[in-house]
Amino acid sequence: MFALSRDIGIDLGTASVLVYMKDEGIVLNEPSVVAIDRNTDKILAVGDEAKRMVGRTPGDIVAVRPMSAGVISDYDITEKMLKYFIQKACGGGIIMRPRIMICIPSEVTQVQKRAVIDAAVHAGARRAFLIEEPIAAAIGAGLDIEKPCGNMVVDIGGGTTDVAVISLGNAVVSKSIKVAGNNFDDAIIRYIRRKYNIIIGDRTAEEVKINIGSAYEKDKEEFMTVKGRSLISGLPKSFDISSKEVTEALQEPLADIIDIVHSVLEKTPPELAADICDRGIVLTGGGSLLHGLDKLLEEKMDVPVILANDPISCVALGTGKALDSLPLMEDHETVVDAFKIK
Structure with a gap:
């Protein structure tokens, strides 16, 4: 059921999931999105395939993010998403369940920590450990x-x-x-709605952020054509937005x-x-x-x-390196405090 056991580090993020595998590095980087059939509760797609459905699904299919602000907002879907990513990263057939290190935000409750550990164990982990994101990021950054x-x-x-x-x-x-990053997207959506009376989707806002977004006003102003739906006419409409406007939106x-x-x-x-x-x-x-x-x-x-x-990879790399630094963790119920694991 589960090839040879490998230690796995997972950056279980709100926007994406990165999986680090010992001796291989980052083996998976996909959006933390799951597409579900509302009528049957059946999962139709996970990761990249599910993200392509965001904003483009019929009424009975919904694309959701089971992680919110770095913590689990939907336990059952998170567990299934984790199971999918673990199996995909391991490439099928695991003789022993892997040991998994998962990162969490620095200010989460014991209940939220327990939810992450339980989800990882139910998704196929032999042992699950937690590491705070800034610690993992520092390790991953070298x-x-x-x-x-x-x-x-x-x-x-x-x-x-x-x-x-x-x-x-x-x-x-x-x-x-x-x-964080999702709030940058939301700020762009609100700005465009307020200034242009046009609604754009999350994916479009993300593209604007990536292509012309800036925290600091650029020396040379850039423009991008954006498409959305007019709040006045209700019809599709396109317009040009400048990098200066996006900087203003992100303040x-x-x-x-x-x-x-x-x-x-x-x-x-x-x-x-x-x-x-x-x-x-x-x-x-x-x-x-x-x-x-x-x-x-x-x-x-x-x-x-x-x-x-x-x-992007720092946290995932840090979780993997933290696992390498804990060779005796299988022999201890309480893991080294240096990694803030409870």
Whole structure:
């Protein structure tokens, strides 16, 4: 039923799921979307195939995201989605169930932690362990978090932004807010509706963000043709939007992220703050790819800001490396505190 057991690291995100497999690296990166038949509750598609259905399904089929703000919002669907991704990553036929490390936002309840562990075990894990996202992101970005010096990570995912100052393998100060990449999309949708009286879908908003979105006004203004439905006539309509307008639309969620980074820096002990001045702030997560975000944060915080080499994969890589660092975890009921696993 389940080929040879492998340790697996999973970045179980609001927008996407990345799976790291020992000795192979990232083997899967798909949207955390599931398409369901409402009449039968049967799952019709998962991942890329399901995302293509978003906004384009008939009434009896719905494409849902079972993760919300980094935590499980629909347990049954999350369990089935995890099972699908685990089996797809392992390539079928596993003799032993794999041990799995899953990342979670830094501020989640014990109930939410237990829900993730239970879902992983029911989806096919032999043992399931948790690691906080900023810790995993720091490990995946190649930071040496075991030394007694300050490392600051800002992980901007799809549903949450996690900020932490890490020293000696633990988060000294950390905060998490439910503002991230998906909120950038929502802000663009609201702006276009308010200014142009046109409704656009989530996928279109994401394309606008990726193609011309910027946290910092670009030197050369760019334009993109966008299609949606007019609120006045009810008919399809296309129009051009500029990168300057998108930057304006993004100001509110960006201000929230700036505030949380500022708040964490305020609470950082002086010696660690001095380290951060030297080492800078490391940006990870898909949301950090927004053009100019590193420049904006650097200007607001007056601290160097470095974008990780592979920001999208950092958390997944970190979960895998954390597993490699815990060779004896199978022999312990309580796992090493350095990885904040409960």
